[in-house]
Every structure is written in C-alpha cells, then in structure tokens.
Amino acid sequence: MTEIDWDLVLGSLGPIVGGAIRGTIPLAVASFAAGMVFAVVVALMRLYGNRALTIVARLYVSVIRGTPLLVQLFVVFYGLPSLGLTIDPWPSAIIAFSLNVGGYAAEVVRAAILSVPKGQWEAAYMIGMSRRTSLHRVILPQASRVAVPPLSNTFISLVKDTSLASLILVTELFREAQQIAAFSQEFMMLYVEAAIVYWVVCLALSSGQSALERRLDQYVAH
Amino acid sequence: MSRTDPTDASSLLTVEGVSKRFGEIEVLRSVDLRVARGEVLAVIGASGSGKTTLLRCLNGLEVPDAGRVAIAGTAVDFSAQPAPRELRALRDRSAMVFQHYHLFPHRSVLENIVEGPVVVQRRPREHVHKEALALLERVGMANRAGAYPHELSGGQQQRVGILRALALRPELLLFDEPTSALDPELVGDVLTLMRDLAAEGWTMLVVTHELQFAREVAQQVAFVDQGRVLEHGTPAQVLRAPREERTRQFVHRLLHPL
C-alpha cells in the first residue's frame, strides 16, 4: 500500500464538499420537492380519479419503477435532443430525478392515505367538510405521519442516486472526486473520500428524520 | 329539492319509507319515524339490524335508495338521486356522535371542537373558542383543552365527541352506541352529560343498549329488527310490555345476558 497523501486529502476535501453543497444537496432537495408534488397528484389520481386518470397514473408508476434510473436520465439528456428538445444538465437531472421520485413516492403516499381509518373521513364529513377539505385538513396530515419514515428513506436514496448526474455532466460531489482522481491518479483515496462525504450527509439526514418523527409523534399514542 | 313542508311542522325529524340495500341485503326496509322537538328517541335492536345505517342515512353519510327525510324543515326526497347540495343541507341539520369517537388525533381537544364551526361554518374564531371553552368547562375538562385525544380516557374522549357535535349547533343530535366502547366505570360520565342535554331540550336520537337510560331519558323507544321498526312506543310499552315476541326476547336477553 502506498502512503496516504494528506495534502491531497485536505486539498481535495474543499472541492468535494463544495460539490456536495453546490451540487448534490440542492439537486436532491429540488428533485424531491418536485417529486413530492407529482407523488401527491398521482396518488390522488389513482385513488379518486376517473378511469382514464387512474390508468395514466398506473402507467406512470409502472414505467418509472420498471426502468433503470440511469436510463431515464439518459433519455432526458441524451435522447430528447434527437427530438429537437435540448435541455441543460441541471434541469435534465431535476426532471429525471423528480419524475423518478414521484413514481416511487406516489405509492407511499397512496398507502399512507389508505392507512387513515375510515372513521376519520366520516367525522370530517359529519362536521360538514367537503371531500377536498377533509383531505386537506384531516386525512393528509395524518397520512403524512405514516409517510415520513418511508419518504425519508426515499430522500436518502435520492441523495446517493444524484451521483448518476455526474454522467450527464452535472458538477456535483462525485464528479468533483472523479476529476481530481483522474488528474492525480489516486483513485482509491478519492473515491473513499467521496464515499465518506456521502455517508456523513446521509447520517445527518437520518438524524433529521428521527427528529421529524419525534415532532410528528406528539399526537400519537406511544 | 330541499323545502319547508308544513306537514313536518309538528315533528323535528320525519322519516318516511326509508329503505337501503347493500347489494343483495336489504338493510333498511321502509323505516318510518317521527321525533318532536325536544324529544329523545332511543333506538334498540340486535347487532346487524340496521341501527347504524339508519343514523348514517339521516346524516347523509349513506344515501337511502328510497323514502324521505326531513329535519327541521329541510326535506330530502330519495326517490330520485338527491343533489350533493341537498345532502349537505340535510347534514347541516344534525350532528353525530360515533361509537368509537373518531376524534381527530392530530388536533387538540379545543381544536377538535372548533374545527367545524371555524373551518366549515366560518363563524368568528374568538367567539367559537369562547363557546368551546365554556362547553369544556361544563363537563369539567377546561384544563384538558390543549391535550391530544390519545392523552384522554375513553370517557373523556367521548365527551369531547359530544361537545364537537354540540359546537356545530345542530337541530338534532345523533348518537351511535356512545357508551358501548367504554369501560363500565366510564359510562356514567357520558350518560350524565347526555341526560343533561336531554333535560336542556336537545332533540336526540340515541342508538343504545343502555335500557335504564332509555327508560329514564327517552320519550319514545323504537325496536329495530332486520331493517324494520318492529315496535315503537313509550319506554314503558316497549321495554316493559312489548307486543312483539322478538322485542320481548331482545329486551329479555339484554336484561339477563347469562
């Protein structure tokens, strides 16, 4: 084994962490936020939509879950230009990741809505609420409690999956590491360093997840 | 069409020929009922006889296949599919207390009570809050206003369920076995509150197995059997001297469970 080159470790930490802060994290947050909008819309389409909407929603979920994320990413970035639609790396990444997250999270959201007892709908209707108000004020707040743990896992997976964006030229954590590795030829060291930075980010997210669950727990019997 | 009908003037609740089927089973078979303003009607009957379905039909949680329901001048005819607006108008006239409370677990006691008046009825928040606190005060729960439902006993939860119904200022209170999910020692507090409400002049329809309560509080008792009102009269008639053999058997079994 060769000696660890500490100067290179410290020198590369800046760009790699910078890639996390300027690339990985904003990419994951933006994609997740947009993905959740898709997820709720698709879940509601499947649960309460007419036949056509239900079919569209199921098809979407099926395609997203049945195809690799990397292929989805390449279709958007390298495929669409041949149809005359060229999209920059960042928006391409956000489109592909958010559609992907939407497909997975839609099932989580749907299951969470179904997990709210029927009596809650009846109580909401009883006090005079419409279906929309019942969903908004009674059902979704309770469903969100159920959905937080699985959605947190979805988010953590997404953070790691954003490394794929390096393949469509988005400057994020892993692409920074790759570039320094190619230049210095210290592949092992830089990829382990990148792995550690991902790990630290995910640890922070896990503890954030626990805090969020504790906060939401305040109205649930322990 | 909802409309005011002079023939309903004498009774606050009129149910005429209400029928409901779920697929093959006829759950309600041409039910007729009348309850005058300020009266308490106790509904008794075996499990599966259709008591809950009847209450749900009055509150628009279930839509009858036929018949007519009028509450305080708001009448809906179910011979044709009623418009959602009509169902909502009918629902506004009554409020329901559920067997399993169905409080909103993510809202505090106070929030549970004010949700309908503030969000749906759009009454001024401060006013509604004051009213809700007064209601809590009267059941000795003012100090629990900020608690969440899971922090309360079943008896307290059901009293909040009743206050949530009262806060809607309905014409008619519907109770679906309000004490049957409670531990025996918690039943008394809930029945006491209901007794007070009856004495105050609320019009109430109470599905219950508490015959003692029915005898003391109700002006009328209806025995429901297989979706029909088989027998109907004063508590003394129906509970002490039933005409029908099935009523006699049912009452006997309730009084002598072993």
Ligand SMILES: Nc1ncnc2c1ncn2[C@@H]1O[C@H](COP(=O)(O)OP(=O)(O)OP(=O)(O)O)[C@@H](O)[C@H]1O
């Ligand atoms: N949504 C529904 N779909 C199908 N069948 C139903 C539905 N709701 C009720 N039923 C059936 O209708 C019948 C009457 O039910 P209901 O709940 O009104 O009885 P109940 O008198 O309230 O009984 P219990 O004393 O057990 O509460 C039962 O056979 C029940 O299985």
Ligand SMILES: [Mg+2]
């Ligand atoms: Mg019932």
